[in-house]
Structures are given as structure tokens and as C-alpha cells.
Amino acid sequence: MALRTLSAKNAAALDQELMSTGAFSIDQLMELAGLSVSQAVFKLQPISRGKRVLVACGPGNNGGDGLVAARHLFHYGYQPTVYYPKQSKNELYQRLAKQLKDLKVPFTExxxxxxxxxxxxxxxxxxxxxxxxxxxxxxxxxxxxxxTKLPVLAVDAPSSWNIESGPPDDGPGKDFMPEALISLTAPKPLVKWFKGRHFLGGRFLSPEMAEKYGLDVPEYEGLDQVVEVPVDGGKL
Amino acid sequence: MALRTLSAKNAAALDQELMSTGAFSIDQLMELAGLSVSQAVFKLQPISRGKRVLVACGPGNNGGDGLVAARHLFHYGYQPTVYYPKQSKNELYQRLAKQLKDLKVPFTExxxxxxxxxxxxxxxxxxxxxxxxxxxxxxxxxxxxxxTKLPVLAVDAPSSWNIESGPPDDGPGKDFMPEALISLTAPKPLVKWFKGRHFLGGRFLSPEMAEKYGLDVPEYEGLDQVVEVPVDGGKL
Structure with missing residues (x-):
């Protein structure tokens, strides 16, 4: 049986619940999400295969996760470069970008x-x-x-894919198939169309919330904030 | 040469700088500090030596680090119990406590x-x-x-020790020597009096800040947020 998935609507509701009754701040959740992403990079592309990592960040929360991941990657010994063309006025993202600039991580346009x-x-x-x-x-x-022939790790979704129905019918996303995907908290329905290595992150979900949203809590190993899971058909 | 230490005054100044020009939020820093503490517990006392861990939290930031650590320990498979007799009205600590209650982590008086x-x-x-x-x-x-004969991991300082001058001249802290200590960001001068295993956490310090405050950035391994270092006389 495949991992149960979380629709876009429920993913938004779960985030909202974590930040209201769940009492998490977005700073906390984004730190943990970005940490998961950085650990997936480390497992997928150890430093021995090349230190340079290009982190492409969008204008929203996905981009924020990328900014946090870039910072952790720097501390692991990678040389991140950040592409962040639509920088949000949001105070949190501005702070995350400042943290990278203080590490002299280059931003490119x-x-x-x-x-x-x-x-x-x-x-x-x-x-x-x-x-x-x-x-x-x-x-x-x-x-x-x-x-590109280089390995790409997509965060939560290959960008431009529809969360429910996967690759779009046209445009560049139609044939975009990253080497790997990290699903945060739970896979989204699009994983059905994804072929590649699949990681799951978000080791903060309470058993109660997982039950409420009909999700599986995977077996993480040791101190890992990320776990590799079969893309489809596989058991946890 | 021993690791360079950070006085109480400079530790406060560094924290203040991280949260102003450094653009970190206290949520972020506390999450990373508590994560470091949880990883030190895991390395010092693997689950195979017993799942039960009692986290004694004081009323301030040290207690907040403990609350975060207890949450991560739960997710690693430990069974934390929290002793937190002087619960702060501070909104952040209240949220950290709520996150534990949602995991059904017991609080004891x-x-x-x-x-x-x-x-x-x-x-x-x-x-x-x-x-x-x-x-x-x-x-x-x-x-x-x-x-107690049980292993104790102290966070930043064996509680009641003077940060600069170590064990107090009288009172229960005089002969209190925990099995292990985790220093956050940098060891405090009290490490000179400490005999036990010593961990360092805080893998977010920029090379620039380390230089400004005259600190050593230790060599962390892999994805670790914590590293064991010699208590004195040892090289990094």
C-alpha cells in the first residue's frame, strides 16, 4: 500500500492547525522543513559528489524552505548559491535571506x-x-x-506540477521529472506521477494530527529528520 | 589548546546580536539549541540504555531549550517526562509546552x-x-x-554553577558534577571546573561572528548538530 497523501486543501488546513491550536510558529516549522530538505540533499548528493548546490527559491513558503536549507547546507560544508528572483517583502523571508548573506552565500539573478x-x-x-x-x-x-542533466531535488512538488493531478498538459513542466522529491509532512497526490527517489520530512507531526488527517507517520532512523520511502506500491 | 570560552556577558551580547543584526528569531535559535540538546542525549544515552528521560526545565531560556529537546526526544522514540515547576508567562515557552502536551508528554510536579x-x-x-x-x-x-546515580546532561552549565567561576562555595551545587555537559554556541568559563563528557552545539554560528567573539567553530560530522569535544587541554 502506498503512503497516504495529503491534498493541497488539507495541506493548507494542517499548516494552519499547526500554527493555531498546534502552537507552532512559522519560524519553527520552516526551520524544521528546511532542515529536512538539507538532509535529503546530503543523502542524495553527498559532498563527495560535488560541493556546489544551486538553490532555486520561489516567492512563497517553498522558497523559504529553500533559504533555510541553503543555510544548513553551508554549515555541512557545501557551497550553496541562491537564485531568488522574486524576493518577498515578508519579514521572515527577508530575515532568512539576511542569514545567508551573513554567511557570504552568493545570490544570483x-x-x-x-x-x-x-x-x-x-x-x-x-x-x-x-x-x-x-x-x-x-x-x-x-x-x-x-x-539539465544535473540531479534536481524538488521540494514538495516538481515546480509547475499540479498538486492533485501531477504534470501539466503543456508548458515546460509537462516533461519535468526531477531525480528526487522530498515531501514535507506527507506526500501530495502528485506523487502518483512521480518517478524517482522519494524522501519524506517533517519529524514533528503528532500521532494525533496524523490520525486526524489520515496520514502515515514513517519510521525515521536515529536522529534523521528525513526518510527515504518508496514512491508507490511500497510499504512504509 | 582548550576551546576558547564565552563569558556570560559576551554570551548575552552574542545572543542579542544574532537576534538583531543577525536576523534570527528566538523561535529559530531555540529550536536549533533544543535540537542540539536532544542529539547530545541520543549520543550519550542511546535508547537501548533506557527510553525514559526526565527533562528538568527552569523558568528561562535554558528551560525553553529543554522543552524543545523533550519534543525531539519524543520523536526519536524516547519517553520524556517534563519537570517545569515555574512556568513562564512568556508566549514562546507556553507554545513549546503546548506542543509537548499535544504529544501527551507528561508534566510532573x-x-x-x-x-x-x-x-x-x-x-x-x-x-x-x-x-x-x-x-x-x-x-x-x-x-x-x-x-542521583543516573546520568545527567547539563545544558550550558551544571545548574547553580557560576558561569565564570564554576561550582559555588556552598549549597547543593558545590559537589554537583553531571556526567555530561552540552555547551551551546561556545563553552562558558565554568568548563575549567567540569569533569565529564563535553558536547558542543549550535551549528549556525557564522565564521564572522565566531571571529568577532573569539570563538572556535568545531568540526561537526555529517548532519550532526552536536559534536563531542575534549573538556580541557584537547585540540578541536
């Missing part, structure tokens, strides 16, 4: 050039609240992610 | 009984802002920590 100078890529452009509209400058970025 | 039903202990009572005054109900708690 030139995605094609950055792609030529990296060993692996994190796609933190769009997540579970993606609306279906890929606005500028992202169509070309998704095209480049589709065409 | 009876420290002596809790000591009889645990396998290891975290001392998160007083940290680097300890004023020298051990107020009720903590004198008896520190006495019990001094006398």
Missing part, C-alpha cells in the same frame, strides 16, 4: 550561468499552494530544470 | 518520584544568565541531581 557552475540543484520554487500560473521569470527556469 | 522512574536526566534549569540565586523549589532539585 542569472539562472542559466548558475546552472553551468553547480553540481546539484534544489527546486524550491513552487509548493503545495501553487495556483497553476507560472509567472515570469520562472517559465524559463523550469525549462532549464527540465533540460 | 513531583521531582523525587520522577527521579525514581527515569533512565536519564536533562538539567535545563539554569543557563548562562543564572544570577547566583537558587530560588524555590530548585535547591532540593539540585540536591537530588547531585545525589
Amino acid at each position: 542569472d539562472f542559466p550561468s548558475a546552472l553551468q557552475q553547480t553540481d546539484h540543484i534544489v527546486d524550491a520554487i513552487f509548493g503545495f499552494s501553487f495556483s497553476g500560473q507560472v509567472r515570469e521569470p520562472f517559465p524559463k527556469v523550469i525549462e532549464a530544470l527540465r533540460d | 513531583d521531582f523525587p518520584s520522577a527521579l525514581q522512574q527515569t533512565d536519564h536526566i536533562v538539567d535545563a534549569i539554569f543557563g548562562f544568565s543564572f544570577s547566583g540565586q537558587v530560588r524555590e523549589p530548585f535547591p532540593k532539585v539540585i540536591e537530588a541531581l547531585r545525589d
Whole structure:
């Protein structure tokens, strides 16, 4: 039996519940989400395969997870570069970006050039609240992610995929199949179309919340904030 | 050469700088600090030596680190119990306590009984802002920590020790020597008097801040948020 999935609507409701009755702050949740992402990169692409990692961040929470991940990757010894063309005025994201600047992590606006100078890529452009509209400058970025031979780890969703129905019918996302995906808290329905390595992060879900939302709590190992799970058909 | 230490005054200044120009929120820093503490417990006292862990939390930031650690320990498979007799009205600590209650982690007011039903202990009572005054109900708690045969991990300082000058001249803290200590960000001067295993946590310090405060950035391994370091005389 495959892992149970969480619809876009329920993912938003769960986040909202964590931050209201669950008493988590968004700072806390984003720190833990980004930490999970950084650990998935470490497992998927150990430093021995190249230190350089390009983190592509979108304007929302997915991008925030990417900013946190880039910081942890720096501390693991990677050399992250951040592509963050639509920087939010949101105070939290601004702080996360400042934390990276204090580490002298470079920010680039030139995605094609950055792609030529990296060993692996994190796609933190769009997540579970993606609306279906890929606005500028992202169509070309998704095209480049589709065409690159480098390994891409997508956060929560291959960017531009529909959360419920997977790859779009046209546009660059149609044939975009990242090497790996990390689902935060729970896989979204799009995993049905995903072929690649699949990680799950979010080791903070209470058994009660998992039950309420009909989710599986996977068996993490040791201190890991991330666990590799079969994409489909596999048992936990 | 021993690790360079951070005075109480500079520890407070560094925290303040992280949260102002450093752009970290206290939620973020406390999450990372508590995560470090939980990882030190895991390394010091693997679950195979007993799942039960009693986390003694004081009224301030040291207690907050303990609350975060207890949550992570739950997710690793430990059975934490929290002793938190002076619960702060501070909104953050209240939220951290709520997160534990949602996991059904028990809170106890009876420290002596809790000591009889645990396998290891975290001392998160007083940290680097300890004023020298051990107020009720903590004198008896520190006495019990001094006398127990169970392993105690102290967070930042064996509680009631003076941050600069180590064990107090009298009172229960005089002969209190925990099995292990985790120093957050950097060891405090009191480590000179400490005999036991010593961990360092806080894998978020920028090279620039370390230089400014004259600190060493230790070599963490892999994804670890904690590293064991020699107590004195040892090289990094």
C-alpha cells in the first residue's frame, strides 16, 4: 500500500492547525522543513559528489524552505548559491535571506550561468499552494530544470506540477521529472506521477494530527529528520 | 589548546546580536539549541540504555531549550517526562509546552518520584544568565541531581554553577558534577571546573561572528548538530 497523501486543501488546513491550536510558529516549522530538505540533499548528493548546490527559491513558503536549507547546507560544508528572483517583502523571508548573506552565500539573478557552475540543484520554487500560473521569470527556469542533466531535488512538488493531478498538459513542466522529491509532512497526490527517489520530512507531526488527517507517520532512523520511502506500491 | 570560552556577558551580547543584526528569531535559535540538546542525549544515552528521560526545565531560556529537546526526544522514540515547576508567562515557552502536551508528554510536579522512574536526566534549569540565586523549589532539585546515580546532561552549565567561576562555595551545587555537559554556541568559563563528557552545539554560528567573539567553530560530522569535544587541554 502506498503512503497516504495529503491534498493541497488539507495541506493548507494542517499548516494552519499547526500554527493555531498546534502552537507552532512559522519560524519553527520552516526551520524544521528546511532542515529536512538539507538532509535529503546530503543523502542524495553527498559532498563527495560535488560541493556546489544551486538553490532555486520561489516567492512563497517553498522558497523559504529553500533559504533555510541553503543555510544548513553551508554549515555541512557545501557551497550553496541562491537564485531568488522574486524576493518577498515578508519579514521572515527577508530575515532568512539576511542569514545567508551573513554567511557570504552568493545570490544570483542569472539562472542559466548558475546552472553551468553547480553540481546539484534544489527546486524550491513552487509548493503545495501553487495556483497553476507560472509567472515570469520562472517559465524559463523550469525549462532549464527540465533540460539539465544535473540531479534536481524538488521540494514538495516538481515546480509547475499540479498538486492533485501531477504534470501539466503543456508548458515546460509537462516533461519535468526531477531525480528526487522530498515531501514535507506527507506526500501530495502528485506523487502518483512521480518517478524517482522519494524522501519524506517533517519529524514533528503528532500521532494525533496524523490520525486526524489520515496520514502515515514513517519510521525515521536515529536522529534523521528525513526518510527515504518508496514512491508507490511500497510499504512504509 | 582548550576551546576558547564565552563569558556570560559576551554570551548575552552574542545572543542579542544574532537576534538583531543577525536576523534570527528566538523561535529559530531555540529550536536549533533544543535540537542540539536532544542529539547530545541520543549520543550519550542511546535508547537501548533506557527510553525514559526526565527533562528538568527552569523558568528561562535554558528551560525553553529543554522543552524543545523533550519534543525531539519524543520523536526519536524516547519517553520524556517534563519537570517545569515555574512556568513562564512568556508566549514562546507556553507554545513549546503546548506542543509537548499535544504529544501527551507528561508534566510532573513531583521531582523525587520522577527521579525514581527515569533512565536519564536533562538539567535545563539554569543557563548562562543564572544570577547566583537558587530560588524555590530548585535547591532540593539540585540536591537530588547531585545525589542521583543516573546520568545527567547539563545544558550550558551544571545548574547553580557560576558561569565564570564554576561550582559555588556552598549549597547543593558545590559537589554537583553531571556526567555530561552540552555547551551551546561556545563553552562558558565554568568548563575549567567540569569533569565529564563535553558536547558542543549550535551549528549556525557564522565564521564572522565566531571571529568577532573569539570563538572556535568545531568540526561537526555529517548532519550532526552536536559534536563531542575534549573538556580541557584537547585540540578541536
